[in-house]
Amino acid sequence: MTTTHGHVPARRPRRTDARLNRERLIAKAQEVFAEAGPEASLNEVARRAGVGPGTLYRHFPNRSALLTAVLRDRIETLCELAETLSSSESADDALTQWLRAFLVHARVNQGLGGALMVEEPVTLGLDCHRLILDAAADLLAQAQRRGTARADLTADDLVQLVVGIALSTARSHDAEQPDRLLTLVLDATYGTPLQNE
Amino acid sequence: MTTTHGHVPARRPRRTDARLNRERLIAKAQEVFAEAGPEASLNEVARRAGVGPGTLYRHFPNRSALLTAVLRDRIETLCELAETLSSSESADDALTQWLRAFLVHARVNQGLGGALMVEEPVTLGLDCHRLILDAAADLLAQAQRRGTARADLTADDLVQLVVGIALSTARSHDAEQPDRLLTLVLDATYGTPLQNE
DNA sequence: TAGTTAAGCGGAGTACCTCTCCGTATACTA
DNA sequence: TAGTATACGGAGAGGTACTCCGCTTAACTA
Numbered sequence: 001m002t003t004t005h006g007h008v009p010a011r012r013p014r015r016t017d018a019r020l021n022r023e024r025l026i027a028k029a030q031e032v033f034a035e036a037g038p039e040a041s042l043n044e045v046a047r048r049a050g051v052g053p054g055t056l057y058r059h060f061p062n063r064s065a066l067l068t069a070v071l072r073d074r075i076e077t078l079c080e081l082a083e084t085l086s087s088s089e090s091a092d093d094a095l096t097q098w099l100r101a102f103l104v105h106a107r108v109n110q111g112l113g114g115a116l117m118v119e120e121p122v123t124l125g126l127d128c129h130r131l132i133l134d135a136a137a138d139l140l141a142q143a144q145r146r147g148t149a150r151a152d153l154t155a156d157d158l159v160q161l162v163v164g165i166a167l168s169t170a171r172s173h174d175a176e177q178p179d180r181l182l183t184l185v186l187d188a189t190y191g192t193p194l195q196n197e
Numbered sequence: 198m199t200t201t202h203g204h205v206p207a208r209r210p211r212r213t214d215a216r217l218n219r220e221r222l223i224a225k226a227q228e229v230f231a232e233a234g235p236e237a238s239l240n241e242v243a244r245r246a247g248v249g250p251g252t253l254y255r256h257f258p259n260r261s262a263l264l265t266a267v268l269r270d271r272i273e274t275l276c277e278l279a280e281t282l283s284s285s286e287s288a289d290d291a292l293t294q295w296l297r298a299f300l301v302h303a304r305v306n307q308g309l310g311g312a313l314m315v316e317e318p319v320t321l322g323l324d325c326h327r328l329i330l331d332a333a334a335d336l337l338a339q340a341q342r343r344g345t346a347r348a349d350l351t352a353d354d355l356v357q358l359v360v361g362i363a364l365s366t367a368r369s370h371d372a373e374q375p376d377r378l379l380t381l382v383l384d385a386t387y388g389t390p391l392q393n394e
Numbered sequence: 395t396a397g398t399t400a401a402g403c404g405g406a407g408t409a410c411c412t413c414t415c416c417g418t419a420t421a422c423t424a
Numbered sequence: 425t426a427g428t429a430t431a432c433g434g435a436g437a438g439g440t441a442c443t444c445c446g447c448t449t450a451a452c453t454a
Contacts, residue, residue, distance in 0.1 A: 015421055018431055041411065052433035057413060118365055153381075160369070161378050164361030168315055172357070181358050184350075188385035212401060212450055238440065249404035254442060 022059050024049040030070050030109070037110035037170075038067065067116045068128055074105050074113070075128045082135035091147035095139045096186055102132070103162050103182050111170030117163045133159060148190045161185050219256050221246040227267050227306070234307035234367075235264065264313045265325055271302055271310070272325045279332035288344035292336045293383055299329070300359050300379050308367030314360045330356060345387045358382050 028048040032040045042063060046056040060066040081101055085094035106113040117129060136155040143149035162182065169178045225245040229237045239260060243253040257263040278298055282291035303310040314326060333352040340346035359379065366375045 012422075012429075015430060017421070021432085042413090043411070052435095053413075054415080054434070055432055058431075061413095063412090114365070118368060157374065157377055157381070160365050160374065161362065161381065164363075164365035164378070165358070166361075167364040168311070168357050168361035171315060177354065177357065180354055181361070184354070184358065184382070184385045188381045209401080209451075214450070215402060218403085239442090240440070249406095250442075251405070251444080252403055255402075258442095260441090 018059075021049065021051055021055060025051065025056055025059055025066070026069050029066050033067075033070060033109045033112050038112045038115040042066065064116065064119060067112060067119075071105075071108070071113055071116060071128065074108065075131060078102060078105055079131050079135050082139055086138055086142060091139070091142040091145070092149065092190060095143040095147070095149065095189070098135070098139050099158070099162055099186070100179075100182065102136070102159070103166060103178055106163055106166035107170065107178060111166050114163045114166030114170065117159070118167070143189075150189065150191075153189065158185075158189065215256075218246065218248055218252060222248065222253055222256055222263070223266050226263050230264075230267060230306045230309050235309045235312040239263065261313065261316060264309060264316075268302075268305070268310055268313060268325065271305065272328060275299060275302055276328050276332050279336055283335055283339060288336075288339040288342070289346065289387060292340040292344070292346065292386070295332070295336050296355070296359055296383070297376075297379065299333070299356070300363060300375055303360055303363035304367065304375060308363050311360045311363030311367065314356070315364070340386075347386065347388075350386065355382075355386065 025045065029045045032045045032048065036044075042056060043053055045066070046053045049056070056066075060069060078098075078101060082098055085098050088094045106117065117132070133155055136159050140149060140153065140155045140158060144151055144153070162185070165178055165181045165185070169181070172178070222242065226242045229242045229245065233241075239253060240250055242263070243250045246253070253263075257266060275295075275298060279295055282295050285291045303314065314329070330352055333356050337346060337350065337352045337355060341348055341350070359382070362375055362378045362382070366378070369375070
């Protein structure tokens with residue numbers, strides 16, 4: 001088959017102009033999403049990156065793919081944070097800290113992260129959704145074994161609740177509200193039915 | 198000054214065809230929103246109602262107005278429910294029951310109600326948003342005075358949290374999840390650190 | 395009942411969107 | 425340097441929101 005030496009495909013490396021365009025697209029997408037929210041015009045992204053719409057859609061077949069790319073770094077950071085925290089002293093604190101970080105992430109760019117968590121499972125369900133859920137599950141399990149988190153409580157529910165906070169406060173004027181709401185959720189996470197203390 | 202007798206405007210009553218069209222539009226809008234969610238095409242609504250887009254937009258100047266009209270009955274019912282409940286035995290139960298009813302409302306038609314609560318304050322902020330908030334404030338205040346609801350806790354926060362549940366679970370496959378999440382929030386609303394029981 | 399009038403209607407029109415297709419240009423390889 | 429796979433750009437199809445304005449018609453009036 002053409003230029004392949006072994007029987008492993010070993011495709012040509014990506015052309016540098018393609019790589020550059022891809023990077024520019026992601027950078028401009030971040031800008032545009034920050035200004036106009038997750039429903040922003042993809043044409044506008046292409047325009048600002050100085051490429052045609054066709055180029056944008058070849059690199060990112062749909063909106064979700066672009067959103068994912070924009071958030072990729074942040075998601076990886078979040079997963080690393082989960083790993084770091086998972087070996088910390090207090091399992092409860094680890095979960096708490098991570099959920100706070102996740103809320104910040106989900107609220108970035110007018111709820112872009114939150115929007116992605118809701119849309120993606122429908123569109124192209126996996127990847128970041130799975131990564132986030134696994135990280136949460138790990139920390140929650142620890143907080144249930146070694147900490148004081150309620151046993152009835154799934155990672156999915158917890159994440160969904162935080163995503164909800166991100167979405168409903170995406171356009172809120174009260175900058176403190178997201179944190180207050182998360183604190184409330186955390187109060188429910190620990191405590192209620194356990195009467196030790 | 199044409200046909201006015203007194204100096205109060207006293208405009209002609211609305212033409213019956215206009216009234217009928219309005220009703221048909223609302224009915225069809227409910228249908229369409231149920232099928233396609235709150236982002237559904239308004240052109241489609243007009244088409245199904247058998248009117249031109251111009252007619253739709255004269256009756257409802259923007260999407261929000263149409264959403265509000267569709268949910269109007271439900272909102273009024275919700276406010277009446279709040280009034281009824283507010284004179285019930287247990288203030289805690291009253292709040293709980295009302296929040297459950299509100300969650301159902303907010304989830305109707307793929308999160309239409311929830312979407313409205315987030316969009317509306319930006320677009321045309323008042324009316325149903327205000328009504329809901331007042332109802333919630335009343336019940337919460339009672340639950341704080343006569344019941345066991347935490348004193349630090351505003352109606353706005355509580356409502357926002359429930360709206361968040363509605364939004365994030367709008368496309369969830371798990372039909373029980375919304376209720377589970379609300380239960381969690383209620384656990385935080387009453388009691389956490391109270392060790393009676 | 396016929397005439398007058400303004401309320402209301404419809405749909406063409408503008409400007410935007412998403413996403414596809416394909417002829418052209420170009421970076422890499424040999 | 426030549427050949428080629430890769431990537432580009434933008435026209436175009438089909439959708440959306442929303443506006444404008446000439447025509448229709450319900451409702452009042454005499």
